[in-house]
Amino acid sequence: MSPLEPALDLFLAHVRVEKGLAENSVEAYGRDLRRYVEHLDRLGIPAWERVSRAEIQAHLAELVQAGLSPRSQARALSAIRSLHKLLFAEKLTAGDPSDEVESPRPGRKLPSLLSVEEVERLLAAPDVRRPAGLRDRAMLEVLYATGLRVSELVSLELNDVNLETRVLLARGKGNKERLVPVGAPAAEATRAYLAYARERLLRGRRSKDLFVTPRGARLTRQGFAKLLDRYARQAGIRRKISPHKLRHSFATHLLAGGADLRAVQEMLGHADVSTTQIYTHVDRTHARRLHERFHPRA
Structure with a gap:
């Protein structure tokens, strides 16, 4: 199991119980954050304390390359920010690396055309x-x-x-x-x-x-x-x-x-x-x- 996984479980329990989020919202958070944890594992990040702004931005770049819509990218970043905010509030990390990461701009729909x-x-x-x-x-x-x-x-x-x-x-x-x-x-x-x-x-x-x-x-x-x-x-x-x-x-x-x-x-x-x-x-x-x-x- 990833060393980052326990904090993810803590966060999902927090949004389910403390925030009272609907189960489908919790599942959406879980999907976005598991993808994020997999990214950090590939980079060899051993603890949340070692995560920096650069790793978050690299993950967002991966989402763009994977073809996710700007709306899905923004949702993933929202989940990442919520996670890091909780970790900081619970004093599990000394800072919040997501603080200065900008949200992806909603893309304009490209017009379709004829050849x-x-x-x-x-x-x-x-x-x-x-x-x-x-x-x-x-x-x-x-x-x-x-x-x-x-x-x-x-x-x-x-x-x-x-x-x-x-x-x-x-x-x-x-x-x-x-x-x-x-x-x-x-x-x-x-x-x-x-x-x-x-x-x-x-x-x-x-x-x-x-x-x-x-x-x-x-x-x-x-x-x-x-x-x-x-x-x-x-x-x-x-x-x-x-x-x-x-x-x-x-x-x-x-x-x-x-x-x-x-x-x-x-x-x-x-x-x-x-x-x-x-x-x-x-x-x-x-x-x-x-x-x-x-x-x-x-």
Whole structure:
């Protein structure tokens, strides 16, 4: 038995009896702390008095490498702190080495995205022989070409898009305006929609909105999300797709291609560049997965 084990039993009895913790909470403490004790045993630590801040930090680093979530890491550190606090209070150690160990920061969830090949299949899904298909193809192309929010896409007006200079005016959060470049395929798809489909959808009605329905109204966010879901299934994309995934894909693919972070920030309409930096993490994560999968010495 580990020489550290008796103190662990003392702690678990303390939280069960003195703190009155539920049994599942006690078991969770036990799992976290047994893993910690195993770590200290591997390091050859013979007594709690010999544990320092360095050993605790090394254990937290092990948890990161094992793939534990930031929430699980924080829970483990909480258990370790409680244990050392009790040992110090009971005068079993001269100090508390966990005192200056910082809690792991909760990680931001990385946005999921489509591969370039999946985007190509999605863009090709609408039937451009129909007016609605031409509209949908133009909307998908513009969304992927510009990284607009879906609310910005459906609220575009005719005068917001200049197909000659290939620039559009987006109105973002707080009605803040920004100019966003439009790629050639998106401009061409929009031109085809305007030349043939829009008037047929309107059937003589008048509208200032760029993307319209046969009732003469603008397409809603919910309506576009349903269309996107249908086209994703047609394209053979099995997982759930949202308009925001195309925005994520736009940003990540741009940065992967070498685009400047500040330029991508401006195109997305982010007030703070730290919001945009999440996409650099996505790109690095994707690159790491590819390396682990294909490199012979990964």
